[in-house]
Amino acid sequence: MNKTIRSSGRVVIYHVFLRCLAESQAGQVLSDIEDVYQRTADMTGKSVNTVRKIVEEGEKNNGIFSTPGKNRKGRPKKDLDNFDLCAIRQKVHFFYSVKKQVPTLRNLLPVVREDLGYDGSREHLRKILHSLGFSYKKCKTDRSALIEKPNIAAKREQYLKIIMENRNLPLELQKEIIYLDESYIHSSYKLKKCWQSVDVSGVKHNISKGKRYIIVHAGSEKGFVPNALLIFSGTNKNDDYHSEMNKYNFTKWVTEKLIPNLREPSIIVMDNAPYHSVVLNKAPTSISKVAEIKLWLLENNITFEDSLRKPQLLMLVKQHKPEPIYEIDHILGDHGHTVVRLPPYHCDLNPIELIWGIAKHKIASVNVGSSDIKVAAEQAFSDITAEDWKNSCKHVMKIEKEYYDRGAIMYEQMEQLVINLRDDSSSDSELEYSSDSEGAGSSSQNVSFSGIEYLDESVFDSSD
Template sequence: MPKEFSLEFKQLAFSIIDFIEKEKNGPSIPLNNVTDRLVAILGISRRSVFVLKSEMKQLKEDQEEFVRFTRSSSTSLSPTPLPPAKRSGRPKAQLTNFEKDTIRLTFHLLLKDKMYPTVENLLSTLLSQYPEFPIQSITSLRREMKALGFKYRKTNKAKILMDSVAFQAQRAAYFRKIDQLRLNNSILYYHDETWLSRNEEKAVVWFDDQGYGRLRNSQGKGQRLAISALLSQNGFHLRSLDIFKCDEVHSMDSNHFVTWMDSAASTLRSEHGKTTKIAIIIDNAKWHNKLTPESEPPKRSWKKQLIADWLTTRKIKYELYMTKAELIQLAFAHLPPKEFLVDKVASKYNIEIVRIPVKHCVLNPIELGWSGLKNYVRRQNVHFSLNDVEQLCNEWLAACTPEHASGYFAHVYKQEEIFKTADKYVEEIEDDLIDSEDDADHDTSNDDDDVDD
């Protein structure tokens, strides 16, 4: 039975065979031009050849040293490349923010349906709704729940997961504010940023038996575009759309965002007139929450005199003999209310800024829009040019109709009701759930090893 070869080996072998057959009547590249011959034979770049030759040289030297050390009589030193290091066990699941929020939403779905949110119930519900969800085991889900801020708290009936009090409080304040804005017929714009790279492509395509199927051969994501946009019931607000080139991480910062907000708020106010109530809902990205100089607290890295000046400016009395640590503690006891730069800029145009609770991107309808945008770009991006990606972005955003936007908003309204119902239910039954003698809002030390949840 003929030996089976891997696709990678076949591609290399075909390249070598093709080169040798072309040299039946003599060398096509001079024999003394070793590097160029290797480039042609292996079908790789000159740089890759140099890297391989350097690695082979190092391996030879290592083996020669080993022979001298062991006094081996072996004279054949054919270098054996070291295999890449392998990690033992299953790779850790990397969740997107949307997948993390899906866990939180499913948790509250269980509460809404009056089911104890144990890890077993949570995992079975997740997998019944999303069979390909990245987390497939109780252990991984338990680990992710802790990372998301869920706590184990003892109850009179069972040991269950409870959402953080801070998250519950944030949701209550947020829903109260949003409901009031809607009641007052305010125009709501939801904001968010996303990023797309030059090499965006379909995640799954058909491959033939030779390994052909992808439209690009280069690796890596390449240059990226940052997209900052507003979404209302009428679709994306194109006049305020901000698309710009950035690096592989991203280059959004507070200065860029505040400048954009100033322009966007001015445009919205001119479009809607002086009396229309407008609110922009944003998330808690760090560049959204830059404090004004007046409300910025002192930092430990400051010199002692700078902290003293901060106190003096705010007419806070202190003693000259106080140490730097005492001055910082005094300052923190008299911190002014937080004032964000972006809120101050928007207020110039009588526009209110509202922040979505931390780690609750499922409450932002624009997230569904980003999903549609990325799918469109990945299907249509065949030239892998950053200009093409930008054009595709503009095409899709302009084609997002009020019908599409209304669907996004309707979906978010359902998520809001799930959270509201679940939080209300938890408040009603919490007295019965929490053991007053052991109301510890922290992880128990042995919850992973000894207790089934």
């Protein structure tokens, strides 16, 4: 097979041709035939010294040549284990959380060299960051930081545990997972781009958004829950559409359209909207009056001194506050259903969000002229198939597994890193202090336990 001649080789061939053409036109050799190096230089357009070096290399390697710099040895690449990789990841987080500085290869490299003994090059560090899942791209919102807060991460782990345990059951024992949500659409909702010309103007956007319609629906991998679609017009044009959906409307939809159309006990997945989370056993808060707080304590058989002031009474409430009982959970539970709430900021775990996108595209594509947006919406939802739902649920299952697998690895590595750093950072003075008395040792333990207690309180605090 013929090899491709690179541009540099083509230039040499062209120079040889021009030299041979010139000699042909002159009818004689234009340089001393005895001076081989000069003749070669004249023909190839290279200097005599270059020709000599190439000839020496050819004689030394029996006519075999290599590209200069191709086999050049770079800096030694350190063999990194999982701990080293986790430590580099933590250094990136350290720049953001402690130094309050954006990490770059330029400022990250000296830190990992000094602190971790890294001896690779900057390019090698770039490849390591890519292998750890980092990429240098446009900045995102603060959602990625919020979802890793301890209380949010704990709720995500709890959610995934319930969902994945159900998925791992034998098929005949699995409960159907029903996802519900609310969305909205304006009567002027249309495609942003369309084919148009001088003669055909295409779709025109209204300046006014027009009437707003609130949409409530639910579905599963099998498709929409039959007859569960609710579309009604909103009256408040200024506030968020959630203001149109309240406890009364949502409860009415659940009792009249959702529950009657569920064939068997199911897992109902919903987000944390206020009307989803109306608490039956609500505990007093800081805005409650002292008399109300004392009455709640008495009703729950919690003893207290009558001389206690409001802050102390609220501390007692916090210590004895029961797990919240949500009204909608109670209603659905009476019919054999289990309510599971999405962790905050995790709408990517709800496949109905993808279904909204499909439906709205269908609505916009037929909203030409003076279409009835409600009729168009009803038709769009009827056109969404079980296959659309299946694909959306399949996509969400993939995200669930990514969260679950990433959590198992990340938290284990973080724990290992904390333990190792704690061991390595123990100084002689700290050892002397901790060995002075038993009290010092117990104090250290208490600090550790208090940290755990703080985490537990933030995880299960219903005010979040």
